[in-house]
Amino acid sequence: MASRILGRLPLDEDRLAQDMARLAQAPAPQEPYEVFTIGRWVNLNLWNASGDDGDGFFNGHRQVAGRPTRLLGGVPYIGELLTTWFNTELLTMVRARNVVEWSIVPHRDFLESGPAEDFFRVLVFLEDNEHALNSDEDMVFHMRKGEVWFLDSAQIHAGVNISSRSRWSLCLDFKAGAGFSPGDVFARAGDYDPAIRPALVERAPAPADLPDRLRALSAVVSRHNIKDIAFLLGKVHFTEEVPIGASWDWLVEITRASGDPALLDLAERARRFFVHSREVYEEFSFVPA
């Protein structure tokens, strides 16, 4: 199931602006998934398993019911959107997210949590920013303000905001599994509207020699820059028609060509962690402790 639009929220601009101003003032809690990103990446926990707004851990492996955190009480319009529009019986987690001068590397979610069919991740963007894009294995797309998107995060996916302007969104996680259908995320069945066309992004055909040219990075790759190179490679598919997962294969090839077995090992471990397999609580880092 590819990423797609499920519906659209009509947003009250004034009430939303008040809530977003409050979110912008909120202190950022500890971020458990920082290794996936570079740049500014703030997740404010509005709804989760513990009810603690300092708890940003996705408890998919336990699939416990979600509940509001204290922080949600400070953003009454967003709270109203959640309870009016969405099926809170199935809602396990909500994060208000801002990303600035940011990217997230190509990765799969839920690898550590259980079968992907048990989870359903939805994004709602609270502001437009033409410099912010998302991608999956099929396409690159721009999520517009108010659109309710299913993000197929069991596929390899990525995101960028190449601007210095904020990009607030809500990330909603629902319990899925047997008998679940996408319209179930809504509180009112009539709000499910899969006919809205997405804003897709045209990409340039990739030059045939692109992998060879990228392999030249083997002359400079080191422990000082392997993370930068991984994130650089992870952004190529936003502008060139190449498979999103190719970036990890390129990193492995580049490190192999460098002749440094420690770098090759790091690249192979990164590829496994981000797109193939992960354990609950497993940590990975490109840099030494």
Ligand SMILES: [Fe+2]
């Ligand atoms: Fe993800």
